[in-house]
Amino acid sequence: MIQIQGLYKAYKDVVAIDRVDCNIRENVVTGLLGPNGAGKTTLVSILTGVIKKNGGRVAIGGLDLDTNLSEIQSMTGIVPQTLAFYPLLTAFENLEYFGALYGIRGKRLRERIEFSVDVASLRPFLNRRAGKFSGGMQRRLNLAIGLLNDPKILYLDEPTVGVDAQSRQYMLEMIRKINTEHNTTIVFASHYIGEIQQISDDIIIIDDGKIILNERMDAILASGAFCTIEIDPRIDIEKKGFPWPDGLRFEEGKIFIDCDSAFYQNIIRALSVLRDRNIEIKDMHYDRDKLEALYLRLTSTRLRDEE
Amino acid sequence: MIRLLYMIKKEVTEIARDIQSFLLLIVMPAVFILVMSLSMQALFKPDSEVKIRLIVADHAMSADSKKFIAAVKTITNFSTVESKAGVSSEEISRDVIKGEYKFGLVINRNFSAYIRDINKGPGIKPLTLYVDPAVQMPVQVGLKHRLELELSRLRLNAFFDRNAGILAYAGFRREAIVPTAEGVVHTVYVYKNKKETIIPSAAQQSVPAWLVFSMYFIVIPISLIFHTEKNNGTLQRVRSINIKSRYLIAGKLVSYYLISMIQVVCMLLVGRYLVPLLGGDTIRFGDSLFGLFLIASCVGFNAISYGLLVSSLSKNSQAAASVGVVLIIIFSAVGGIMVPKFVMPEFMQRIANLSPLSWGLEGFLDIMLRNGTAADVAPRCGLLAGTGLIMLYAYGLILRRKTIH
Numbered sequence: 090m091i092q093i094q095g096l097y098k099a100y101k102d103v104v105a106i107d108r109v110d111c112n113i114r115e116n117v118v119t120g121l122l123g124p125n126g127a128g129k130t131t132l133v134s135i136l137t138g139v140i141k142k143n144g145g146r147v148a149i150g151g152l153d154l155d156t157n158l159s160e161i162q163s164m165t166g167i168v169p170q171t172l173a174f175y176p177l178l179t180a181f182e183n184l185e186y187f188g189a190l191y192g193i194r195g196k197r198l199r200e201r202i203e204f205s206v207d208v209a210s211l212r213p214f215l216n217r218r219a220g221k222f223s224g225g226m227q228r229r230l231n232l233a234i235g236l237l238n239d240p241k242i243l244y245l246d247e248p249t250v251g252v253d254a255q256s257r258q259y260m261l262e263m264i265r266k267i268n269t270e271h272n273t274t275i276v277f278a279s280h281y282i283g284e285i286q287q288i289s290d291d292i293i294i295i296d297d298g299k300i301i302l303n304e305r306m307d308a309i310l311a312s313g314a315f316c317t318i319e320i321d322p323r324i325d326i327e328k329k330g331f332p333w334p335d336g337l338r339f340e341e342g343k344i345f346i347d348c349d350s351a352f353y354q355n356i357i358r359a360l361s362v363l364r365d366r367n368i369e370i371k372d373m374h375y376d377r378d379k380l381e382a383l384y385l386r387l388t389s390t391r392l393r394d395e396e
Numbered sequence: 397m398i399r400l401l402y403m404i405k406k407e408v409t410e411i412a413r414d415i416q417s418f419l420l421l422i423v424m425p426a427v428f429i430l431v432m433s434l435s436m437q438a439l440f441k442p443d444s445e446v447k448i449r450l451i452v453a454d455h456a457m458s459a460d461s462k463k464f465i466a467a468v469k470t471i472t473n474f475s476t477v478e479s480k481a482g483v484s485s486e487e488i489s490r491d492v493i494k495g496e497y498k499f500g501l502v503i504n505r506n507f508s509a510y511i512r513d514i515n516k517g518p519g520i521k522p523l524t525l526y527v528d529p530a531v532q533m534p535v536q537v538g539l540k541h542r543l544e545l546e547l548s549r550l551r552l553n554a555f556f557d558r559n560a561g562i563l564a565y566a567g568f569r570r571e572a573i574v575p576t577a578e579g580v581v582h583t584v585y586v587y588k589n590k591k592e593t594i595i596p597s598a599a600q601q602s603v604p605a606w607l608v609f610s611m612y613f614i615v616i617p618i619s620l621i622f623h624t625e626k627n628n629g630t631l632q633r634v635r636s637i638n639i640k641s642r643y644l645i646a647g648k649l650v651s652y653y654l655i656s657m658i659q660v661v662c663m664l665l666v667g668r669y670l671v672p673l674l675g676g677d678t679i680r681f682g683d684s685l686f687g688l689f690l691i692a693s694c695v696g697f698n699a700i701s702y703g704l705l706v707s708s709l710s711k712n713s714q715a716a717a718s719v720g721v722v723l724i725i726i727f728s729a730v731g732g733i734m735v736p737k738f739v740m741p742e743f744m745q746r747i748a749n750l751s752p753l754s755w756g757l758e759g760f761l762d763i764m765l766r767n768g769t770a771a772d773v774a775p776r777c778g779l780l781a782g783t784g785l786i787m788l789y790a791y792g793l794i795l796r797r798k799t800i801h
Contacts, residue, residue: 134632137636138635138636138638139632139635139636158638159638162636162637162638163638165636167632167633167636169629169632169633170629171627171628171629172628172629173628173629173630173632173633174628174630175406175410175630177409177410177413177414178406178409178410178413182406182409185402186402186405186406187633187637189398189399189402190399190402190403190634190637190639191637192399194398218413234633238637
């Protein structure tokens with residue numbers, strides 16, 4: 090859907106995007122993960138035509154960004170990091186205004202507002218001023234505006250910043266629903282690893298303006314242990330005739346169960362064998378930090394506050 | 397076109413719902429015009445009830461000094477109080493210092509000698525006037541001239557009394573030579589296109605100045621909205637919808653123009669109907685409503701362009717508002733809004749002619765005071781529109797640079 094070749098952007102002497110190559114697949118959710126100042130917002134801004142690139146080539150849906158900006162923008166929706174609406178206007182007035190700017194009129198505009206309002210679950214608050222909304226409602230309105238033009242590609246830049254767990258979960262579910270029900274290609278930029286892991290089909294990790302990982306999420310998660318069962322390290326489980334199918338490994342008192350198609354079967358099998366042989370389980374944990382560990386290894390742990 | 401209408405609706409709704417902007421653009425200037433018109437009324441009204449307090453000490457204690465005090469008591473705009481006998485000059489001076497009186501007049505002992513001897517020269521000072529330094533020079537000059545007139549009248553009358561026979565024989569008539577208190581200068585107000593004479597009122601003279609001043613305060617809501625849009629990402633969102641800069645500029649320009657015209661109408665209605673309700677004089681709109689519309693439109697356009705340019709050049713709304721307002725105050729002071737241009741030195745008047753606020757003020761005065769027509773204000777409108785276009789063009793360039801990096 091989106092092909093990026095040698096993309097380059099600098100602000101005076103500061104390189105924001107450093108000759109980036111990557112592809113974003115159609116109809117999937119691509120998580121764009123990176124620390125603060127990594128270049129996520131700059132990349133999204135270039136792809137939406139808000140800022141100009143200094144070099145490279147971008148093709149979106151087969152259209153060149155330089156020569157087909159209007160067409161690309163008409164099939165693009167954006168949910169910026171900031172609450173990009175007018176607090177003195179009501180939710181309806183905001184939706185009507187941005188809908189009109191998209192060139193949507195009459196019955197179609199009403200339909201699109203209805204759809205966006207339902208997705209964002211804002212129907213009871215349509216006539217309330219947006220500035221009086223709670224943080225979660227404001228984030229949902231921000232999302233609703235991005236859906237007005239029925240975009241083929243939706244860019245979400247840190248869309249859940251500052252919202253409570255319930256609103257965050259609701260928004261993530263809605264975003265996934267938009268992707269599956271409307272075949273919308275979604276680029277989801279965030280520095281929340283859990284969110285990215287939960288929602289993304291593909292993942293791009295960006296740091297210092299460079300893409301350091303562009304991979305499918307299932308491939309990343311399947312590439313190592315996912316569940317770990319700890320037993321007494323003095324027990325040599327191999328001597329006890331433990332069956333080792335693919336996806337199960339034993340190292341120094343730990344059984345690692347890979348995340349693959351037999352993941353759940355392997356967990357049940359391991360637990361059954363341990364119970365049958367009276368081997369005490371000292372600890373068992375799901376390795377949910379797999380992506381985080383990978384992310385920190387790739388991007389290093391230094392703070393980015395002053396960059 | 398529909399996009400433009402929605403942009404206008406959005407901008408107008410935002411300002412209408414922002415209580416601070418409403419107060420700033422409509423209520424504050426209305427109160428200002430009301431206060432200034434009512435307070436300055438006395439300066440322009442010959443029969444004003446407002447009196448400046450003057451105390452007189454008679455050290456001459458003569459028939460001439462009594463006559464003089466009686467004449468001083470007839471001076472309009474002054475409330476004259478005669479001190480007790482024996483009050484010293486120092487005591488009079490202290491009364492002025494304490495602020496009880498703005499002026500203290502001491503009739504010196506040589507007063508009668510001065511009145512009776514026509515040959516007493518300029519070295520003689522029969523009167524001493526103690527003045528509060530806070531009193532403005534025109535008021536001081538006005539009182540001094542009036543005291544000298546009364547002194548001359550008394551002196552000439554005394555001269556005629558002593559030499560009545562000879563002067564009558566020589567053909568001199570007292571009533572022809574002794575000046576009257578009313579004076580002999582016939583005042584005619586000169587209007588560009590008016591048949592009858594109208595005496596200008598305080599409201600008539602102050603409303604245009606404060607109206608122009610207030611119109612430029614649109615810089616504050618413009619900068620607030622501009623920086624809010626820039627910081628909260630709505631400007632970027634609008635850019636991502638592929639809205640051209642010219643639409644954005646047109647949307648803002650038309651919206652603020654409408655607000656500016658509402659402001660003008662409100663101010664003029666306050667001057668016309670509210671000021672007289674509170675005891676002030678009403679204002680006239682002049683003979684050319686089209687001329688009034690033209691100059692108001694050009695001032696509005698210039699003020700909006702100024703507001704947009706200042707907003708785009710500033711880092712944040714606070715900087716835009718403070719720099720914008722300070723510049724307005726400077727341009728107002730220079731442009732004759734606060735101090736009339738005609739009292740300025742020549743080089744300051746030349747500088748004043750460079751201020752857009754001065755062009756606007758003179759344009760409004762042309763229509764509302766001098767009964768000018770649209771043709772009379774056309775050159776000033778040209779200047780306002782021309783500089784407005786330059787500022788708008790610069791704003792457009794900066795907007796492009798700031799939103800498309």
